[in-house]
Amino acid sequence: MPSRHHAHRLRTGRYSEEGQIYLLTAVVLNRQPVFSSFKTGRLVVEAFRKAQEEQFANSLAWVVMPDHFHWLIELQNTPLRTLMARTKSRTTVTLNRELQRAGSLWQPGFHDRAIRREEDLQTVARYIVANPLRAGLVEKVGDYPLWDAIWL
Known part of the structure; x- marks a missing residue:
């Protein structure tokens, strides 16, 4: 788990720009594999959809x-x-209710990387969705159920 000093450094210089494309990463506290089932993983997907609905x-x-x-x-x-x-x-509230647990779910902070417009977004997307393949969870990207990309 990152120290408080490290978590603070993650926020230093963070700038949000409307219309900017970002790659965001969040990690579960103590790297617990709480989203190893399709059902719990869908809770995160629903949070992504809600963020889109709310614009x-x-x-x-x-x-x-x-x-x-x-x-x-x-x-x-x-x-x-x-x-x-x-x-x-x-995701914390929903997962805690679903699994009848309490407490924090996520490590403090998150990682963000602004993507320049000239970068190939499809290449970035392919890299993201191939994560389960690189982690050895599946032999083909299509075999992993918890991913999506607007281009694929």
């Missing part, structure tokens, strides 16, 4: 791994910290 972000690609997620978005009407706080809060 906070357009989802371009995502993958929900057993202990983290990667989410490629185009930011809309909210700062990154608000988008991620709401997404993590929604």
Whole structure:
């Protein structure tokens, strides 16, 4: 788990720009594989959909791994910290209710990387959705149920 000093450094210099494309990553506390089942993984997917419905972000690609997620978005009407706080809060509340548990679900903070427009977004999306393949969870990307990309 990152130290408080490290978590603070993650936030230093963070800037949210509407219309900017970001690759976001959040990790489960102590890397517990709470999203190893399709049912619990769908809770994260529903949070992504809710963020899109509320016009906070357009989802371009995502993958929900057993202990983290990667989410490629185009930011809309909210700062990154608000988008991620709401997404993590929604999943925590829903998962705690679903699994009859209490307490934190996510490590503090999150990682973000702004994607330049000249970068090939489809290449970034392919990299994201191939995460289960690289992790050895499946032999073909299509065999993993918790991913999507607008191009694929």
